[in-house]
Amino acid sequence: MWLKYGVAPSGELAGIDEVVRGKTNLACLYCGGGLTAKKGKVKEHHFAHTEETCKPVSQRIKTKAFPSLPLYDNFTIQLKGEELEQLKVLWKEYGAQNYAIPKDLVNFRWELKGLLDSEGDRTYQFTHLGKIPVGALPLALFNRVQEPLLLSELMKLERSVEVAEAAGLSCFDERLADLQIYRAQLRRILVNSLYFLEVKADGHSFYKIGVTTRHIDQRIAEVQRDVKAHYSDVTVNLLGLWEHRGNVELYFKHRYKGFNYRIGKLTEYFQFPNVKAVLQDLYGMEAKVLSDVEVDAIDDGRKRI
Numbered sequence: 278m279w280l281k282y283g284v285a286p287s288g289e290l291a292g293i294d295e296v297v298r299g300k301t302n303l304a305c306l307y308c309g310g311g312l313t314a315k316k317g318k319v320k321e322h323h324f325a326h327t328e329e330t331c332k333p334v335s336q337r338i339k340t341k342a343f344p345s346l347p348l349y350d351n352f353t354i355q356l357k358g359e360e361l362e363q364l365k366v367l368w369k370e371y372g373a374q375n376y377a378i379p380k381d382l383v384n385f386r387w388e389l390k391g392l393l394d395s396e397g398d399r400t401y402q403f404t405h406l407g408k409i410p411v412g413a414l415p416l417a418l419f420n421r422v423q424e425p426l427l428l429s430e431l432m433k434l435e436r437s438v439e440v441a442e443a444a445g446l447s448c449f450d451e452r453l454a455d456l457q458i459y460r461a462q463l464r465r466i467l468v469n470s471l472y473f474l475e476v477k478a479d480g481h482s483f484y485k486i487g488v489t490t491r492h493i494d495q496r497i498a499e500v501q502r503d504v505k506a507h508y509s510d511v512t513v514n515l516l517g518l519w520e521h522r523g524n525v526e527l528y529f530k531h532r533y534k535g536f537n538y539r540i541g542k543l544t545e546y547f548q549f550p551n552v553k554a555v556l557q558d559l560y561g562m563e564a565k566v567l568s569d570v571e572v573d574a575i576d577d578g579r580k581r582i
């Protein structure tokens with residue numbers, strides 16, 4: 278895990294995606310040191326200190342303890358490789374078939390993590406949470422699992438800032454930086470709209486999922502240009518646009534990774550044998566109505582720190 282946000286002289290947070298590589302005018306939220314944007318081809322893009330890395334940041338890199346959105350870009354629920362593979366087999370043989378799972382096949386850690394539960398008898402079934410690592414949970418239900426977690430993590434971080442402040446603890450600045458980084462991530466998924474496009478290119482049909490904060494027509498023009506580098510006759514149709522649903526993009530890619538269709542370097546395209554089922558999945562999502570806490574999280578990002 279890396280440092281992916283810095284603070285501009287105006288007081289606003291900027292993400293690594295918003296800057297060009299090299300030395301920036303951004304400062305580390307934890308120590309105020311200058312930051313350099315590392316945007317190479319090997320490591321994930323991130324900020325490094327232009328001078329020496331401060332202790333809070335090096336600790337967070339080492340222990341993977343930067344605050345991050347629950348179930349946003351990682352869906353393994355901390356299962357180790359083998360456990361995850363076993364869970365996938367169990368899903369394929371039992372869950373997907375709607376068969377009850379015999380108790381002797383259940384790893385107790387799965388039950389502890391709330392991935393499987395029993396209804397009092399000796400058999401088990403997958404919970405909503407348990408269907409996420411195997412990508413089997415529909416998008417509407419995914420939102421219902423993830424949204425409360427997003428907010429409870431926010432509350433946890435806010436509380437720890439309040440406690441540190443009230444008690445005059447020396448970790449107050451660090452805790453505040455954690456909260457700001459978390460809020461910046463939350464803000465980003467809330468201000469983004471999820472879009473789903475149909476691309477027709479030289480007789481082929483494929484689909485693209487993505488997020489944008491700009492007008493969708495601008496994004497469509499870019500997609501058309503990208504695909505035109507590989508095909509001659511290209512039309513792009515908008516099949517759906519969901520406001521404030523930036524949270525879903527990566528779970529969608531996880532859920533449908535088996536249908537991913539690479540076009541050269543472009544990785545966000547899919548080919549579906551039955552796109553109707555995918556549309557039903559997307560349109561099954563409730564319209565996102567921002568709560569007061571979420572409106573506050575968006576506004577906070579615009580305020581000066």
Ligand SMILES: [Zn+2]
Nearest residue numbers: 305307308331
């Ligand atoms: Zn620092």
